[in-house]
Every structure is written in structure tokens, then in C-alpha cells.
Amino acid sequence: MAPRLRSVTNHRTERVAVPAPAHADPAAATASVRGLSRRFGDRAVLDDLDLDIAPGEFVALIGRSGSGKSTLLRALAGLDQEVTGQVSVAGPVSVAFQEPRLVPWKRVLDNVELGLRTGDPAGAAGTALSEVGLTERASAWPATLSGGEAQRASLARALVREPRLLLLDEPFSALDALTRITMHRLVVSLWERHRPAVLLVTHDVDEALALADRVLVLGEGRIAHSSPITLPRPRERDHPDLIALRLRLLTQLGVPAGDTD
Amino acid sequence: MFSTSRLASAEGTDPPGSVQTADAGAAIGGASGITPARPARQARRFPGWYRALSLLVVVGLWQLASSTGLLPASKLASPASIVHTAYTLIITNSPTYGTLQGSLLASFERWAIGFALGVSIGVLLAILTGLSRVGEIVADPILQALRSVPLLGLIPLFIVWFGIGQLPKILFVMLSALFPVYLNTFAGIRGVDSKLGELGRVLGLRRGEMIRHIVLPGALPSALTGLQLSVISSMLALVVGEQINATSGLGFMITQAQQFLNNSVIMVALIVYAILGLLLNGAVRLLERKALAWRRDFGA
Numbered sequence: 001m002a003p004r005l006r007s008v009t010n011h012r013t014e015r016v017a018v019p020a021p022a023h024a025d026p027a028a029a030t031a032s033v034r035g036l037s038r039r040f041g042d043r044a045v046l047d048d049l050d051l052d053i054a055p056g057e058f059v060a061l062i063g064r065s066g067s068g069k070s071t072l073l074r075a076l077a078g079l080d081q082e083v084t085g086q087v088s089v090a091g092p093v094s095v096a097f098q099e100p101r102l103v104p105w106k107r108v109l110d111n112v113e114l115g116l117r118t119g120d121p122a123g124a125a126g127t128a129l130s131e132v133g134l135t136e137r138a139s140a141w142p143a144t145l146s147g148g149e150a151q152r153a154s155l156a157r158a159l160v161r162e163p164r165l166l167l168l169d170e171p172f173s174a175l176d177a178l179t180r181i182t183m184h185r186l187v188v189s190l191w192e193r194h195r196p197a198v199l200l201v202t203h204d205v206d207e208a209l210a211l212a213d214r215v216l217v218l219g220e221g222r223i224a225h226s227s228p229i230t231l232p233r234p235r236e237r238d239h240p241d242l243i244a245l246r247l248r249l250l251t252q253l254g255v256p257a258g259d260t261d
Numbered sequence: 262m263f264s265t266s267r268l269a270s271a272e273g274t275d276p277p278g279s280v281q282t283a284d285a286g287a288a289i290g291g292a293s294g295i296t297p298a299r300p301a302r303q304a305r306r307f308p309g310w311y312r313a314l315s316l317l318v319v320v321g322l323w324q325l326a327s328s329t330g331l332l333p334a335s336k337l338a339s340p341a342s343i344v345h346t347a348y349t350l351i352i353t354n355s356p357t358y359g360t361l362q363g364s365l366l367a368s369f370e371r372w373a374i375g376f377a378l379g380v381s382i383g384v385l386l387a388i389l390t391g392l393s394r395v396g397e398i399v400a401d402p403i404l405q406a407l408r409s410v411p412l413l414g415l416i417p418l419f420i421v422w423f424g425i426g427q428l429p430k431i432l433f434v435m436l437s438a439l440f441p442v443y444l445n446t447f448a449g450i451r452g453v454d455s456k457l458g459e460l461g462r463v464l465g466l467r468r469g470e471m472i473r474h475i476v477l478p479g480a481l482p483s484a485l486t487g488l489q490l491s492v493i494s495s496m497l498a499l500v501v502g503e504q505i506n507a508t509s510g511l512g513f514m515i516t517q518a519q520q521f522l523n524n525s526v527i528m529v530a531l532i533v534y535a536i537l538g539l540l541l542n543g544a545v546r547l548l549e550r551k552a553l554a555w556r557r558d559f560g561a
Binding site for chain 1: 462464465470474479554555
């Protein structure tokens with residue numbers, strides 16, 4: 001069954017079928033980007049970028065700061081009205097932002113439930129909270145949560161919408177190292193259970209290597225590099241394949257080999 | 262180099278040979294559980310009645326100055342005689358002043374009607390101008406122009422338009438309550454974090470839901486600040502407005518007392534105004550505590 005394509009460059013509620021590009025199988029991709037460009041003044045941050053994300057695929061996108069990672073994510077989320085080109089996503093999209101963006105005047109459960117249009121929003125939100133291990137904080141105010149708890153609430157809010165595409169915009173970058181590892185495991189287990197296609201934007205090469213099926217490097221406004229990773233999870237950080245790939249990626253990012261730890 | 266599985270033992274999921282890392286994990290958890298600010302704040306806290314002490318000393322000195330004749334009663338009555346006057350005004354219905362409670366009720370009624378009207382209109386206008394650019398273009402310049410007219414200067418005009426009855430006084434209170442709440446609510450609506458607006462779009466909120474769940478609650482802290490300012494300015498408007506040809510209320514009491522050079526009645530009326538102001542301010546603060554319970558500084 002072919003998923004229904006829609007253009008996310010338009011408003012979310014508009015569901016526009018877009019013609020599939022000739023060189024890709026429209027039924028196969030959950031997200032498909034063709035000829036995407038975005039200029040800020042004179043600078044082309046995205047320049048004729050093409051990208052396909054397969055159903056259930058975990059893609060990590062890395063790049064130097066200012067390389068347009070977040071711009072691409074915002075285009076996929078339908079938050080950037082100024083992009084040109086074609087973006088089509090099959091099915092609902094959810095976003096977890098870098099700052100968890102919990103609505104401060106809504107308790108955790110109400111945050112997860114916000115805008116949910118299923119039959120039993122409260123029940124679904126409760127289930128999502130228990131999946132991220134946050135049942136006890138359901139009636140807490142967001143201001144009282146720790147960074148990790150807030151990010152878990154944000155994940156629950158993204159997942160409860162049962163997205164076909166889950167966009168993660170550096171959600172773990174503000175967390176301490178131990179919390180980040182816990183969150184990586186949580187994300188992998190949630191992804192294995194729900195199988196959305198994931199686009200993780202990160203500047204952390206190790207995070208990309210630990211989580212993704214495919215690591216993309218954004219450079220010069222396009223996908224400059226793409227490496228599949230087939231190792232099973234959880235992955236040893238010092239697996240020989242990953243060491244080699246880490247060096248390749250860092251070189252791609254313009255970091256000389258001697259500078260790595 | 263460490264592997265993720267070895268580090269994970271810090272969470273206690275990997276028992277063999279992980280005693281030290283497990284301890285480290287516990288220490289980190291323990292350290293983050295301590296909030297050092299709390300004991301320090303408790304140490305500085307005094308019982309509430311301590312704050313009344315300095316006030317009591319001043320009143321004591323005042324009484325002393327009056328009793329020794331240093332402060333003549335014709336200029337300022339002593340605290341004791343003010344209390345006595347208040348008591349007399351409460352228990353007797355004098356033909357000159359009426360009763361204190363009757364005057365208070367008349368004044369409060371004037372204030373309450375004007376304040377309720379002013380705040381309602383202010384909030385409605387702020388929602389109109391805050392949510393729509395057209396509304397802003399149409400209504401905001403008018404409101405800004407009206408705001409820059411000194412309200413006290415309107416009194417003669419109000420007397421010409423509305424006479425000297427209840428109406429100009431209520432309208433005067435209404436106008437003075439309207440602007441602070443309007444301006445702050447408008448600023449609050451426009452100041453709502455745009456990132457939350459983006460979140461609303463990502464969550465697929467409809468326009469009505471966006472206003473109800475994101476915009477209005479986000480504007481509430483600012484609107485409540487406006488409400489506090491409205492209480493202050495409308496109380497001021499009440500005091501000034503009801504001294505003009507009033508036939509009832511605290512202002513009437515003051516103008517009568519002025520004619521009879523009775524400064525202790527004037528003092529009673531002023532103190533009642535002050536207490537009324539304090540109570541209303543306290544009510545708004547209470548409302549703020551209830552409505553903004555989600556803020557960390559209000560103790561969730």
C-alpha cells in the first residue's frame with residue numbers, strides 16, 4: 001500500500017499529494033526531499049539537497065554548526081515556509097527539540113496530551129509516559145523536572161502521536177554524559193518498538209555512531225557523505241569499524257585526525 | 262576509553278565487578294538531590310509579625326508626641342483619638358458623616374463596578390489587538406492616544422458630560438483600571454515565546470486551541486502584573502473622584518470633615534482607604550499564586 005504523500009512545506013493541515021520524483025520509489029521512502037534550497041540573505045544554507053529516508057530507518061545527520069542541519073529538520077517539520085524545492089513525508093511527523101519545549105503551565109501529562117486527537121488522549125498520554133518511565137511525574141509541573149526527565153516527557157509527547165517520521169533536533173546535547181547514555185538506550189528501545197523513521201540531528205559523532213543505521217554529513221548545503229552502519233546495538237564505542245568510520249567522519253567535518261581524543 | 266556497556270554499570274544494571282562505578286553513580290545522584298539554597302533561605306526567614314514592629318514603634322512615638330502636647334490635636338489627632346473616632350463612626354449614624362461601614366460600602370461599590378468594567382474591557386481589547394494585526398491597527402492608536410491624556414485632567418470634562426452623580430465616578434475608576442491591564446495583557450500576548458508557537462504548530466493545534474493553551478496562559482503573568490497596577494491606579498481614581506460632589510462614601514466623609522476641620526475623621530477615612538488598598542492588593546497576589554502555580558518561584 002502506497003503511503004499518502006504530502007508536502008510539508010505547506011501548512012500541516014493541508015494534505016497535498018506531490019508527484020514522486022522519477023529516480024526514487026515513492027512507496028519506499030517515508031520522507032523524500034528533492035532539490036531543497038534555503039537562502040539566508042546571500043548565503044545558501046541548503047543548496048539543491050536530495051534525501052530519502054526509508055520507513056523505520058534511523059538516520060543521523062551531522063555537520064558543523066551553521067551547516068544547515070536544523071534548517072533541513074525544520075523544513076521536514078513544515079516549520080520553514082521559505083524553503084524551495086520538494087519535501088514530502090508519508091504520515092504524521094513529530095519533533096523533539098533541543099530544549100524540550102514543554103509548555104510550562106501544563107502538567108507533564110497535559111503536555112503529552114496537548115493536541116492529541118485519538119479517542120482516549122489521557123490514556124494514550126499515560127501509556128506514553130510509562131514507556132519513557134515518567135509515570136510518577138505525570139502531574140508535575142515542567143519547571144520541577146530534571147533535564148533528562150524533561151527530555152523524556154518531550155519524547156513521550158512526540159511518540160504518542162505515532163509518527164511515521166520522528167525528528168530529533170539535538171535532543172541530548174544539553175544533558176550530562178550519564179543521562180545521555182540512558183537516553184540513547186531509551187531512544188533505541190522506543191524506536192525498536194514503534195519503528196518510526198528517525199532523523200537525528202546532532203553535532204556529536206559518537207552519538208550518531210551509537211544510534212544510527214546511516215550517518216549523513218551535511219556540507220556545502222548538500223548531503224556530502226553517507227555511511228551505513230550495520231553493527232547491532234548496543235554498540236561498543238571502540239569497535240574497529242566504528243573507529244575507522246569516526247576518523248572518516250571527522251575528516252569529512254574538517255577535524256584533522258590528531259585532534260581526536 | 263570506555264564502552265557504553267561498562268559505563269552503564271553506574272546505573273546498577275551490570276552487577277559483576279561494578280561496585281566502584283555503582284558508588285560513583287549513587288554519589289552523583291545524591292549530589293544533584295541537594296539544593297544548597299534552601300537551608301540558607303530558611304535561616305534568614307523571620308516570623309511575619311516582626312515586620313509590624315517598626316510600624317508599632319512609629320505609632321507609639323506619634324501617641325507620645327500627641328499626649329505630651331508636642332503634636333497639637335488641631336493639626337493631627339492622636340492614634341488613640343483616631344481609634345475612638347472610628348469606633349464612634351461605626352456605632353452611631355451621625356447626620357453629618359453617616360456610618361463608617363455605610364461609607365465604605367458606597368465607596369467599595371463604586372470601585373468594584375468601575376474596576377470590573379475597566380478590567381473586562383481592558384482584557385477584551387488586549388485580546389482583540391494582541392491576536393489580530395487588524396485589531397491592533399484599528400484600536401491600539403486610539404488607546405495609546407487616550408492613555409497619554411492625564412486622567413485627572415478629565416474630571417472637569419466628565420462633570421460637564423455626566424453631571425455629578427454616580428456615573429462619572431464609576432467611569433473615572435473604570436478608565437484608570439482599563440489602561441494598565443490593557444497594556445500589560447497586550448504586551449503579554451505579544452511576548453509569548455515564539456518557540457511555544459512553533460511547538461503548537463508541530464503538535465497540530467488549531468487556532469482556537471493555540472489561543473487557549475499557549476497564548477492566553479502565556480500572557481497571564483504579564484496580565485496579572487497589569488491587574489496589580491490597575492488596582493493601585495483605580496484606588497487613586499476612587500479617592501480623587503469621590504471627593505467631587507459626593508453624597509455618600511469615604512470621599513463624602515472627607516469633604517464633610519474638611520468643612521468642620523475634623524482631622525481625625527479625615528484620618529479614619531484615609532486609613533480605611535489604605536486598608537482597602539492593602540486587602541485588594543493581597544487578593545490579587547493570592548490570585549497570582551493560584552494562577553501561576555506552575556512557576557518555580559511560586560513553589561510548585
